[in-house]
Amino acid sequence: MSDTAPRAPKRPRVDPLYDPRVRAAVYQVLLLLLLLWLGYQVAVNVRANLVAQNIATGFGFFGITAGFGINQSLIPYQEADTYGRAFVVGLLNTLLVSAIGIVFATILGFIIGIARLSPNWLVARIAGGYVELIRNLPLLFQIMFWYVAVLSPLPAVRQSIGIGFQPLVQRLADGLAWLNFDLAKAAAGLVQRFAVWIGPPEVFLNNRGLIVPEPYFHSGAGIVCAALLAGIVATIAMRIWARRRLDATGQTFPVFWASIGLVVGLPLAALVVLGFPVGLVQPELRGFNFVGGIRLIPEFVALVLALTTYTAAFIAEVVRAGILSVSRGQTEAAAALGLPRKRVLNLVVVPQAMRVITPPLTNQYLNLTKNSTLAAAIGYPDLFSVFAGSTLNITGQAIEIIAITMAVYLTISLVTSLLMGWYNARIQLAERA
Amino acid sequence: MNSIDNTMTEGNGSQLRFVRRAMVPERARPLAVDVIGAIWRRLFGGVFNTMLTLVSAFILVALVWPTFRFMIWDAVWDGASRVDCLEETLKRPVGACWPFVQAKFGQFIYGFYPEAERWRPNLVFLIGALLLAPLLVPGAPLKRINALLFFVVFPIVSFFLLVGGRFGLVHVETRVWGGLLITLVISFTGIVASMPLGILLALGRRSPLPAVRVVSVAIIEFWRGVPLITVLFFATYMLPFFLPPHWNVDALLRVLIGVTLFSGAYLAEVIRGGLQAIPRGQFEAAAAMGMGYWKVMGLIIMPQALKYVIPGLVNSFIALFKDTTLVLIVSIFDLLGQVRTSFSDPNWATPVTLFTGFAFAGIIYFVISFAMSRYALAMERRLSTDHRAT
Numbered sequence: 001m002s003d004t005a006p007r008a009p010k011r012p013r014v015d016p017l018y019d020p021r022v023r024a025a026v027y028q029v030l031l032l033l034l035l036l037w038l039g040y041q042v043a044v045n046v047r048a049n050l051v052a053q054n055i056a057t058g059f060g061f062f063g064i065t066a067g068f069g070i071n072q073s074l075i076p077y078q079e080a081d082t083y084g085r086a087f088v089v090g091l092l093n094t095l096l097v098s099a100i101g102i103v104f105a106t107i108l109g110f111i112i113g114i115a116r117l118s119p120n121w122l123v124a125r126i127a128g129g130y131v132e133l134i135r136n137l138p139l140l141f142q143i144m145f146w147y148v149a150v151l152s153p154l155p156a157v158r159q160s161i162g163i164g165f166q167p168l169v170q171r172l173a174d175g176l177a178w179l180n181f182d183l184a185k186a187a188a189g190l191v192q193r194f195a196v197w198i199g200p201p202e203v204f205l206n207n208r209g210l211i212v213p214e215p216y217f218h219s220g221a222g223i224v225c226a227a228l229l230a231g232i233v234a235t236i237a238m239r240i241w242a243r244r245r246l247d248a249t250g251q252t253f254p255v256f257w258a259s260i261g262l263v264v265g266l267p268l269a270a271l272v273v274l275g276f277p278v279g280l281v282q283p284e285l286r287g288f289n290f291v292g293g294i295r296l297i298p299e300f301v302a303l304v305l306a307l308t309t310y311t312a313a314f315i316a317e318v319v320r321a322g323i324l325s326v327s328r329g330q331t332e333a334a335a336a337l338g339l340p341r342k343r344v345l346n347l348v349v350v351p352q353a354m355r356v357i358t359p360p361l362t363n364q365y366l367n368l369t370k371n372s373t374l375a376a377a378i379g380y381p382d383l384f385s386v387f388a389g390s391t392l393n394i395t396g397q398a399i400e401i402i403a404i405t406m407a408v409y410l411t412i413s414l415v416t417s418l419l420m421g422w423y424n425a426r427i428q429l430a431e432r433a
Numbered sequence: 434m435n436s437i438d439n440t441m442t443e444g445n446g447s448q449l450r451f452v453r454r455a456m457v458p459e460r461a462r463p464l465a466v467d468v469i470g471a472i473w474r475r476l477f478g479g480v481f482n483t484m485l486t487l488v489s490a491f492i493l494v495a496l497v498w499p500t501f502r503f504m505i506w507d508a509v510w511d512g513a514s515r516v517d518c519l520e521e522t523l524k525r526p527v528g529a530c531w532p533f534v535q536a537k538f539g540q541f542i543y544g545f546y547p548e549a550e551r552w553r554p555n556l557v558f559l560i561g562a563l564l565l566a567p568l569l570v571p572g573a574p575l576k577r578i579n580a581l582l583f584f585v586v587f588p589i590v591s592f593f594l595l596v597g598g599r600f601g602l603v604h605v606e607t608r609v610w611g612g613l614l615i616t617l618v619i620s621f622t623g624i625v626a627s628m629p630l631g632i633l634l635a636l637g638r639r640s641p642l643p644a645v646r647v648v649s650v651a652i653i654e655f656w657r658g659v660p661l662i663t664v665l666f667f668a669t670y671m672l673p674f675f676l677p678p679h680w681n682v683d684a685l686l687r688v689l690i691g692v693t694l695f696s697g698a699y700l701a702e703v704i705r706g707g708l709q710a711i712p713r714g715q716f717e718a719a720a721a722m723g724m725g726y727w728k729v730m731g732l733i734i735m736p737q738a739l740k741y742v743i744p745g746l747v748n749s750f751i752a753l754f755k756d757t758t759l760v761l762i763v764s765i766f767d768l769l770g771q772v773r774t775s776f777s778d779p780n781w782a783t784p785v786t787l788f789t790g791f792a793f794a795g796i797i798y799f800v801i802s803f804a805m806s807r808y809a810l811a812m813e814r815r816l817s818t819d820h821r822a823t
Contacts, residue, residue: 028644035648042675049674120482121475122489136802137795138755141769145795148773149787338451370660377762388666398670406659406667413658 046399061395062087068390070381072297083391090386091408097300097382098369101307105368106361108308109315116320127316134313140374142310147302147378154207154298157289164201169194202282210296213280220277227270231262238262252343299380303372311368318364322357323349355427362420366413373409383408503528503785504792518783529789533781541771541793544611550603554614557591561621569808571815584625591618607685613797615685616767620754623692624746630693631700636730638701639708649701656698661756664691669763688760696753703745707738743816747809751802768794 016022050057062084069079074092077085115127134142155161173195176188204211235258242253271278283293326349334344376385384405392401476486507528509518516522518530534541543551564583567573595618598604610618637649656664668691669684676682711734719729739746761770772790775781 024642028642031644031648045677046674048678052678118485119475120485120489121472122486122493126489126493132803133799136751136755136799136806138758138769138798140758140761141791141794141798144769144773145791148776149791153784153787373660373662374759374762376662384660384662388663392666392670399674402663402667402671406663409660409663410655410658414654 055396057397057400059400061391061397061400064395066391067394070386071379072300072381083395086386086391087383087404090381090383093381093386094369094372094375094383097303097307097372097375097380098365100304101311101368101372102365104304104308105311105315105364108312109364110319112312113316113319113323116316117323131313131316134310135317139306139310139371140377143302143306143374143378146305147298151205151298151302152207154205157206157208157285160204160206160211160285160290162201163203163205164198166195166198166201169198202280204283204285204290204293207298208295209298210301211283211290211293212296213282214292214294216279216281218277220274223274224267224270224278228263228267231264231266234266235259235262297380299375299378302378303375303380303382307368307371310371311364314364314367315361318357318360319353321360322353325356326352358427359420359424362416366416369412370409502526503788515781515783515786518781518785520784527783527785529792530781530783530785531789533775533783533786533789534793536781537771537775537778537790540612540775541768542613544614544766544771545609546605546611546614547603547609550597550605553594553597553602553605557594558617560587560590561617571812584628588622588625607683610685611766612771613768615760615765616754616757618685619689619692619757619760619767620750622689623696623753623757624750626689626693627695627697627700630697631704632735634697634701635704635708638705653698653701656695657702661692661695661759662762664695665759665763667691684763685765688763688765692753692757696749699749699752700746703742703749704738706745707740707742708734710741711738740816744809744813747805747812751805751809754805755798755802768797 063082065080066083066086067079068086070077070086070089072093073089074096075085075089077089112127112130115123116131118124118127161167169191173188173191176184176191179188202213238253238258239255242255245251245253281292283290285291330348330352331344334348335341339347372382373384375382376389379385388401388405392398395401475482477483505528507526509523509527509530509532512518512530512532515530515533517532518527520527539548539551543554546554561583564579564587568576568579568583573579593599594602595610595614596605596607634649634653637645638653640646640649665688668687672687672690673682715733715737716729719733724732757767758769760767761773766774772794776787776790
């Protein structure tokens with residue numbers, strides 16, 4: 001016989017009522033119909049409501065004069081500018097606060113996360129206490145605390161509080177002097193001299209905000225920046241080269257010190273050669289205000305402070321979990337191979353821990369960005385309070401404005417998670433199936 | 434000691450990277466019990482370690498001592514007005530002004546709920562506590578009935594008790610609710626109402642039907658991708674446009690809808706984690722018994738999956754509890770909102786009032802969240818041992 005080719009097994013005849021495929025199709029069609037009906041209802045209601053309340057629709061308001069001031073702006077902005085420009089100002093402020101928060105939170109979070117694993121009992125306990133305290137208090141509570149209780153009652157400009165190493169050392173000297181016995185007094189004298197040697201602080205705090213030194217860029221600054229850029233590029237190239245050589249020959253290269261040399265050394269050399277075209281202007285109190293330096297508004301300071309300390313507590317937990325996830329066997333095996341402790345960290349522990357740390361760390365960065373909307377509670381002009389706050393109040397176009405605001409944050413979230421997914425797939429261990 | 438480092442050769446010429454030539458010297462027998470010695474070594478072993486210890490001790494003292502002085506030592510414990518909390522009156526440094534909290538206590542707990550009716554929230558608190566306590570103890574009997582009472586009957590009873598207007602109770606508008614009462618109402622309603630939504634979305638996300646899956650993923654990712662404030666603004670300002678013009682939805686109810694949608698999406702992800710932990714054999718065995726989809730899920734999969742994720746659910750609840758503070762941005766005054774409002778009372782305006790108010794609110798938030806997180810941790814430990822035993 002010729003037609004013995006394998007045929008697909010014939011499906012048994014099923015009553016369509018009980019056929020899973022038919023049922024699946026029906027359910028899905030029903031769901032879509034339900035959604036369509038809901039959407040239609042919403043559209044009808046929206047139209048009726050808008051007509052009843054006489055509210056304009058559309059995105060024409062972007063071109064209209066905003067008419068409200070914004071107390072912090074990275075680009076020139078006046079009341080006469082449009083809502084569109086106000087939107088950009090808000091977006092930039094959100095990005096600014098998020099970027100600064102992310103940098104500081106990462107540094108603080110890694111320090112605390114590692115401190116929690118310190119063999120030193122006291123250090124580990126303090127870090128643990130910090131994490132527990134911060135994580136169990138609402139973020140808005142912390143923002144309010146910094147803004148209302150700490151920053152608002154600060155003294156006026158004339159009595160600004162200097163912050164820095166020097167006041168701390170001065171405190172220590174005073175404390176020692178207070179102990180009032182010979183040895184302490186002698187120590188107090190030494191510490192006092194040290195405080196004088198450090199010089200006065202360069203950062204000031206008062207009820208109008210935080211005054212920090214302002215960078216200046218004279219001619220030649222471009223060359224320094226170019227040197228920095230060249231240093232970074234050279235470092236990346238050097239790392240790739242060192243990696244290849246390590247894979248090929250097993251020889252190691254002091255990557256860390258070479259990187260420092262390139263990234264710090266090159267621009268530093270350029271600075272010295274060109275006679276310091278880049279530097280900082282110290283703020284100085286003259287009369288009733290500071291000359292030189294940048295004033296950061298209290299809302300910004302409170303928000304960055306709260307976001308940083310809050311997110312750092314979560315990052316610390318992420319870091320701790322990541323380090324703990326590298327099993328002891330890995331460290332021991334590396335030690336048994338004869339690797340020194342530093343290299344065990346570099347080659348065995350950190351790469352494996354980072355694989356565990358990165359995804360939740362990104363999540364924390366996203367959370368920080370989303371949490372920056374709490375700025376609305378203290379009046380920092382981020383995207384949310386400029387747009388969903390002031391703009392919504394004046395125009396009343398709730399649907400468009402809230403939709404746009406949500407869309408911006410949604411875009412940030414989705415783009416980040418897409419990038420994260422791509423990165424994850426790349427670093428994922430190729431395990432046996 | 435460092436025999437490993439000593440014998441290691443970094444030479445480029447030889448093929449062998451490591452050859453041990455000598456025996457590792459025997460170590461001294463570890464002392465059986467030397468607690469003090471061990472602690473001493475942990476704190477003061479090595480120069481760097483000693484410095485760390487000293488710096489940490491300094492930080493600890495610099496934080497704890499002023500806190501202790503403020504909260505207890507220098508605190509004012511009784512008084513009738515701001516005058517009793519002023520340095521000028523007392524002629525000494527003044528810490529926390531606890532009479533302020535005492536005077537405002539009713540406002541912090543109930544908001545502006547009429548004083549004559551405050552037995553109603555108190556009764557709700559009491560019933561809630563009585564039902565919750567046995568639910569938290571793992572070995573307590575009648576779990577099923579207890580859970581039913583707590584999650585279904587209790588919310589209904591509380592609703593009628595708090596809102597009133599029926600059964601001879603005076604109607605109390607939600608506008609006057611506030612303080613801790615509203616914090617608890619929002620977080621409890623949020624978790625109870627978002628649970629079914631979370632379960633449905635989690636099931637939908639793992640559904641074999643593509644349309645259901647896509648819709649669930651879209652809903653989950655949308656609500657998880659936006660900040661809670663935008664959700665609250667959506668619920669407060671945008672939702673009324675979506676509803677028929679003659680519907681007049683209460684402000685608190687709108688916020689509750691927003692919180693439920695938001696928290697439902699997060700719960701869905703937690704529950705999905707539990708669903709993924711259930712081995713395939715369970716689905717297949719249940720299907721082989723002839724159970725349909727809902728029976729498999731309701732009787733076999735969900736009970737196991739939900740048990741796995743109890744710690745995750747408690748953590749979501751902590752997050753929700755802390756997030757309820759955000760409602761003050763849409764003018765609903767929860768505990769934090771009431772504390773902040775109370776600062777503007779000129780009768781109690783002193784330099785220490787701000788810190789006192791924050792200390793009080795902070796203690797309440799901390800105690801509740803900390804207790805819940807410890808409970809989640811204990812459950813996690815318990816569940817993981819349960820799992821290993823089987």
